[in-house]
Amino acid sequence: MLTRAERRRGIGWGLLSLVGIAFFVGIAVAALLSWDAGNTQSLLFTAYTWRILRFTLLQAVLSTLLSVVFALPVALALARRPSFPGRVWVIRLMALPMGLPVLIGALGLIGIWGRHGAMNSLLLKLGLEQPISIYGLSGILLAHVFFNLPLAARLLLAALERLPAEYWLLSSSLGMKPFSVFRFIEWPAARRVIPGITGLIFMLCATSFTLVLVLGGGPAATTLEVAIYQSLRFDFDPPRAIALSLLQIGMTALILVAISLFPAPDDSGITTGRATRRFDGRTVPARLWDTLAILLAIAFLILPLASIVAAGARANLWSLLSSAAFLRAAWTSFTIALSAGLLAVLTSLAIIAGREAIADMKRPAGTARAFSVSLGGMSSLVLLVPPVVLGTGWFLMLRPFGDVARFAPALVAIINMLMALPFVMRVLAPAVETHRERTGRLSASLGLSGFSRVWRIDLPVLARPLLTALSFAMALSLGDLGAVALFGSSELTTLPWLVYSRLSSYRTNDADGLALILGIICLALTMIGTAGRRETSHD
Amino acid sequence: MTDGIALDKVELKLGAREFRFDCALPAGAVTAITGPSGSGKSTFLNLVAGFETPDRGRILIAGGDVTEKHPSERPVSLVFQDNNLFAHLDLAANIGLGISPSLRLSGNDRAAISQALERVGLGGFEKRTPGTLSGGERQRAAFARALVRKKTVLLMDEPFAALDPGLRLSMANLLIDLHRETGNTVLIVTHDPDEVGRLADHAIFIDHGQILLQARAEEFLVRRDIPALAEFLSG
Numbered sequence: 001m002l003t004r005a006e007r008r009r010g011i012g013w014g015l016l017s018l019v020g021i022a023f024f025v026g027i028a029v030a031a032l033l034s035w036d037a038g039n040t041q042s043l044l045f046t047a048y049t050w051r052i053l054r055f056t057l058l059q060a061v062l063s064t065l066l067s068v069v070f071a072l073p074v075a076l077a078l079a080r081r082p083s084f085p086g087r088v089w090v091i092r093l094m095a096l097p098m099g100l101p102v103l104i105g106a107l108g109l110i111g112i113w114g115r116h117g118a119m120n121s122l123l124l125k126l127g128l129e130q131p132i133s134i135y136g137l138s139g140i141l142l143a144h145v146f147f148n149l150p151l152a153a154r155l156l157l158a159a160l161e162r163l164p165a166e167y168w169l170l171s172s173s174l175g176m177k178p179f180s181v182f183r184f185i186e187w188p189a190a191r192r193v194i195p196g197i198t199g200l201i202f203m204l205c206a207t208s209f210t211l212v213l214v215l216g217g218g219p220a221a222t223t224l225e226v227a228i229y230q231s232l233r234f235d236f237d238p239p240r241a242i243a244l245s246l247l248q249i250g251m252t253a254l255i256l257v258a259i260s261l262f263p264a265p266d267d268s269g270i271t272t273g274r275a276t277r278r279f280d281g282r283t284v285p286a287r288l289w290d291t292l293a294i295l296l297a298i299a300f301l302i303l304p305l306a307s308i309v310a311a312g313a314r315a316n317l318w319s320l321l322s323s324a325a326f327l328r329a330a331w332t333s334f335t336i337a338l339s340a341g342l343l344a345v346l347t348s349l350a351i352i353a354g355r356e357a358i359a360d361m362k363r364p365a366g367t368a369r370a371f372s373v374s375l376g377g378m379s380s381l382v383l384l385v386p387p388v389v390l391g392t393g394w395f396l397m398l399r400p401f402g403d404v405a406r407f408a409p410a411l412v413a414i415i416n417m418l419m420a421l422p423f424v425m426r427v428l429a430p431a432v433e434t435h436r437e438r439t440g441r442l443s444a445s446l447g448l449s450g451f452s453r454v455w456r457i458d459l460p461v462l463a464r465p466l467l468t469a470l471s472f473a474m475a476l477s478l479g480d481l482g483a484v485a486l487f488g489s490s491e492l493t494t495l496p497w498l499v500y501s502r503l504s505s506y507r508t509n510d511a512d513g514l515a516l517i518l519g520i521i522c523l524a525l526t527m528i529g530t531a532g533r534r535e536t537s538h539d
Numbered sequence: 540m541t542d543g544i545a546l547d548k549v550e551l552k553l554g555a556r557e558f559r560f561d562c563a564l565p566a567g568a569v570t571a572i573t574g575p576s577g578s579g580k581s582t583f584l585n586l587v588a589g590f591e592t593p594d595r596g597r598i599l600i601a602g603g604d605v606t607e608k609h610p611s612e613r614p615v616s617l618v619f620q621d622n623n624l625f626a627h628l629d630l631a632a633n634i635g636l637g638i639s640p641s642l643r644l645s646g647n648d649r650a651a652i653s654q655a656l657e658r659v660g661l662g663g664f665e666k667r668t669p670g671t672l673s674g675g676e677r678q679r680a681a682f683a684r685a686l687v688r689k690k691t692v693l694l695m696d697e698p699f700a701a702l703d704p705g706l707r708l709s710m711a712n713l714l715i716d717l718h719r720e721t722g723n724t725v726l727i728v729t730h731d732p733d734e735v736g737r738l739a740d741h742a743i744f745i746d747h748g749q750i751l752l753q754a755r756a757e758e759f760l761v762r763r764d765i766p767a768l769a770e771f772l773s774g
Contacts, residue, residue, distance in 0.1 A: 445617045
């Protein structure tokens with residue numbers, strides 16, 4: 001029901017975005033492959049790369065396992081206590097780590113679990129000799145659990161809450177004991193989503209960069225991404241960086257294939273206070289167990305956050321805010337984030353328009369179908385070729401053409417855009433689809449098209465999802481250290497890079513203050529996004 | 540041929556379902572499109588409206604070949620069961636879009652909008668948004684838009700299915716009144732035999748993508764020789 005012109009335009013936009021992304025990623029990969037290939041092959045599987053690959057997988061497996069295992073009791077407890085005091089806030093707290101820049105989270109964790117942190121001081125007072133180290137494997141695991149336990153708990157909780165209310169009525173009228181409820185109702189529901197959750201978290205941990213950079217990084221605790229960064233930034237050993245990059249792409253490709261075998265988890269069913277009534281778990285031990293699980297989770301999440309606030313407040317925030325270094329970094333970060341955000345939104349719209357044009361054809365040819373599928377895949381290409389690898393490729397590509405720093409802001413913005421694209425698509429694609437379902441035939445029959453349709457029909461309805469997508473993308477770019485790490489310099493300083501370099505030069509007081517400011521900015525942006533989403537779900 | 544609506548040996552395949560329609564519907568009359576659910580009633584309407592284009596055959600409206608025309612280029616107005624109005628625009632804008640897709644309206648146009656609202660019993664509702672209206676009022680507003688469009692054909696896809704039975708009756712009366720005034724050609728998809736009797740001059744019965752019967756309404760309602768139709772009429 002699109003006019004011919006609309007269909008042509010849609011396919012044109014889709015093609016443009018497809019070619020653009022393929023070009024950007026393709027150049028990076030081509031640069032890697034063409035660089036002294038003979039030398040690289042011999043470097044692909046050395047004792048060194050094996051060790052790094054092994055550690056990458058080991059820490060990812062352990063992180064995933066710990067996150068899911070500890071998330072399960074928390075989700076079960078929250079599901080069984082629909083009227084737990086402040087439950088809404090607990091669920092919101094669990095959404096917080098996802099909106100927090102990873103670097104900031106790492107600082108908070110150091111504040112609690114670090115050598116001079118609250119936890120070790122407590123243990124010292126209890127007579128133990130500082131048994132917890134925030135650096136190395138244990139620190140990486142701790143940080144991954146901090147970020148991924150709440151994610152897993154939210155997804156599990158959503159799965160539990162999607163169960164029909166009649167189940168709880170039935171189980172109590174049948175007199176099922178807690179273990180039977182778990183075995184016959186809760187576990188089957190959780191088991192359906194656990195493979196998807198595990199895959200997602202494994203992918204996040206296997207490709208985690210910032211946490212490993214800050215908390216690991218020694219030869220014994222380095223993942224592929226960090227090793228790529230180090231071989232380029234410190235050792236300037238391109239062949240090794242290339243070998244590691246190829247390993248990285250191979251690994252993520254395998255993980256993505258494995259993940260695609262399981263249904264994707266989603267938290268759409270999550271409610272923040274629906275009147276589900278649970279009649280089980282009324283005994284005292286059950287109450288104690290649930291309360292303990294929820295309180296421990298709260299403490300685990302809230303202490304590092306509180307530490308960020310407390311440490312940040314000790315810094316001289318005003319002088320930091322008005323310092324030239326901050327203002328310059330803030331301006332750089334803002335322009336990069338805005339460009340990345342706008343680019344991500346526009347690219348998403350182009351991809352959606354292209355797929356819409358194909359879907360509108362009655363019997364699309366094979367090429368058209370393939371085009372539509374590749375448009376979908378293109379939006380998550382960054383999962384396959386991670387930021388550091390993209391950066392490495394372009395770094396090698398552009399080096400012969402002069403100072404890479406000149407191109408760096410544009411490169412960082414485009415890489416951030418690609419990182420945001422999967423999220424932006426998840427927000428925009430369903431919103432546009434619903435909107436088209438409601439208004440597509442009506443608009444076509446009234447002859448609304450082009451600017452008139454965009455202005456009167458599309459924009460008023462899609463303004464909120466567009467704003468949500470933009471603010472998510474901007475928050476992601478503002479807090480990102482992965483893309484900027486390769487290019488960061490005195491000429492290109494973003495806020496996370498500023499925090500990181502203050503941290504590296506042991507000016508922790510400044511780092512804490514800057515972290516607090518950056519954290520607040522990113523959370524504010526994410527909140528704008530989620531507020532918009534909540535309101536749209538109303539109508 | 541005819542100055543009504545003609546589907547000339549139209550064939551269409553959607554997935555595994557095949558449709559074959561060959562019929563001529565009289566101008567200036569109300570024709571009911573009936574059939575069991577999934578039989579192809581809505582596909583029939585979509586072909587006339589232009590949301591589907593046939594693989595073979597032609598579609599003619601008032602003697603003109605519209606087979607390849609975009610929905611907006613066909614002389615038709617549409618009323619769906621739901622979502623007839625843009626929820627974020629007021630009634631004046633919703634109806635005005637029926638006159639000009641870019642909403643460039645003259646003073647006369649605005650007067651016509653108010654008049655149309657008046658005619659369907661929504662006088663003074665220009666600034667109201669669809670969310671503040673009842674289901675029946677929303678359908679009335681959709682009628683008002685059909686009025687200002689002054690197209691020769693009105694296509695309706697179960698326009699009263701979402702309304703209470705009592706409301707259906709008064710809406711049917713309104714539709715009949717408007718039809719008498721404008722003399723337009725009306726196709727109405729319905730699964731309600733009572734509605735056929737109440738509204739239609741003619742009726743066609745579709746089953747498995749084919750027209751099994753086309754007849755005057757009074758004959759249609761007493762036919763018992765087609766099992767699927769007999770089942771449909773007995774409710």
